[in-house]
Amino acid sequence: MSRLDKENDFFGICKTISGNLNKNKPSVQAGHPHPEPIASFQTRKKEIMQHITLGNHSSTTPQEHKPVHSRFKTRTQAQEEKVRNAILIDDDSEDNVETQKELEKLKEKHARQKENLEKMHRHLTNSVVSGKRIAVLDLEEISPQGNGEVNKVQKLNSMQSNIVPTKSVFKSELTPYKPVKGTKKELTPIVAIDCEMVNCEGNIHALARCSIVDYNGHVLFDQIIKPKWRVTNYLTWVSGITPAKLKNAGTYDHHIGEILDILKNRIIIGHSIKNDFDALNFYPDKKYVRDLVQYKGLKVNGKVVGLKIMTEKFLGMHIQDGQHNSVEDARATMALYRMVEKTWEDQLKSPTYDSLLKKS
Numbered sequence: 001m002s003r004l005d006k007e008n009d010f011f012g013i014c015k016t017i018s019g020n021l022n023k024n025k026p027s028v029q030a031g032h033p034h035p036e037p038i039a040s041f042q043t044r045k046k047e048i049m050q051h052i053t054l055g056n057h058s059s060t061t062p063q064e065h066k067p068v069h070s071r072f073k074t075r076t077q078a079q080e081e082k083v084r085n086a087i088l089i090d091d092d093s094e095d096n097v098e099t100q101k102e103l104e105k106l107k108e109k110h111a112r113q114k115e116n117l118e119k120m121h122r123h124l125t126n127s128v129v130s131g132k133r134i135a136v137l138d139l140e141e142i143s144p145q146g147n148g149e150v151n152k153v154q155k156l157n158s159m160q161s162n163i164v165p166t167k168s169v170f171k172s173e174l175t176p177y178k179p180v181k182g183t184k185k186e187l188t189p190i191v192a193i194d195c196e197m198v199n200c201e202g203n204i205h206a207l208a209r210c211s212i213v214d215y216n217g218h219v220l221f222d223q224i225i226k227p228k229w230r231v232t233n234y235l236t237w238v239s240g241i242t243p244a245k246l247k248n249a250g251t252y253d254h255h256i257g258e259i260l261d262i263l264k265n266r267i268i269i270g271h272s273i274k275n276d277f278d279a280l281n282f283y284p285d286k287k288y289v290r291d292l293v294q295y296k297g298l299k300v301n302g303k304v305v306g307l308k309i310m311t312e313k314f315l316g317m318h319i320q321d322g323q324h325n326s327v328e329d330a331r332a333t334m335a336l337y338r339m340v341e342k343t344w345e346d347q348l349k350s351p352t353y354d355s356l357l358k359k360s
Contacts, residue, residue, distance in 0.1 A: 211330045
């Protein structure tokens with residue numbers, strides 16, 4: 001197309017738009033002998049260019065047009081509308097069939113999650129110690145029921161992803177703060193241990209406190225222990241050990257005999273218990289050791305976590321907010337073990353606490 005043809009085509013478009021605009025002009029009425037003054041060339045040019053930019057040659061005025069981008073939907077909006085329409089429209093279109101398949105997959109996933117929760121509930125309600133339930137899943141919090149299946153499953157996932165749940169997921173008779181009510185201190189077949197260490201010369205982590213509790217959380221042993229070596233770091237902020245506490249404390253040689261008498265031939269519960277055994281220089285047979293970090297059911301998102309997070313996650317209780325209390329930590333360790341005792345011992349084909357009592 002030549003330049004002259006382009007100009008003629010442009011002026012033809014302008015003439016058409018100008019004619020359409022003039023249609024909207026008020027006609028000459030009686031009492032008005034003269035029509036309204038013709039708009040200036042610049043005003044007319046501006047109106048024409050607005051119409052060309054909007055891509056609409058209708059008789060509507062430029063103010064009536066919506067922005068061009070408002071006529072298009074974002075990809076996300078289109079996908080949401082597609083899912084909503086798939087629920088309401090029953091047709092055999094290819095897009096709708098694909099969406100229905102996606103919805104079916106989601107329903108199957110939620111059904112599996114619901115089934116897993118129900119299995120967990122049945123198992124935990126069957127966990128019995130001394131004729132009493134010690135671990136009960138709080139179904140009011142996390143069990144999907146009725147029309148709220150998806151929302152309550154999502155609530156469970158949210159609780160699992162957070163370090164500290166809003167409410168306790170489990171309920172137990174034993175807490176980190178006190179023994180089981182109505183029980184007495186006794187040397188039970190299962191005990192829990194927690195130790196605090198300090199740094200000594202030669203890069204040695206020496207035992208500075210040892211606490212042992214029985215199956216019901218009663219204290220069997222709790223003593224500050226003076227290391228053999230010169231202390232280079234008391235780690236007071238975490239261990240709670242100070243020079244004053246060690247000044248009149250008994251030595252390792254003085255206390256180790258009593259400690260070993262308690263631990264010998266008993267199931268020992270601990271968290272990262274190898275560190276405690278290293279400090280005690282005591283290594284029992286593996287069949288007597290239950291380290292919480294090795295049990296899959298006490299991991300968070302498939303990862304090993306510290307005793308503080310584990311206690312907050314599964315007991316809904318706070319420990320180690322400042323300096324560690326080894327008695328409190330040992331009770332928390334025992335409480336966590338008791339929740340999974342039946343399953344864990346069944347996996348190991350070992351007797352539970354009740355079975356051990358019957359044998360004795």
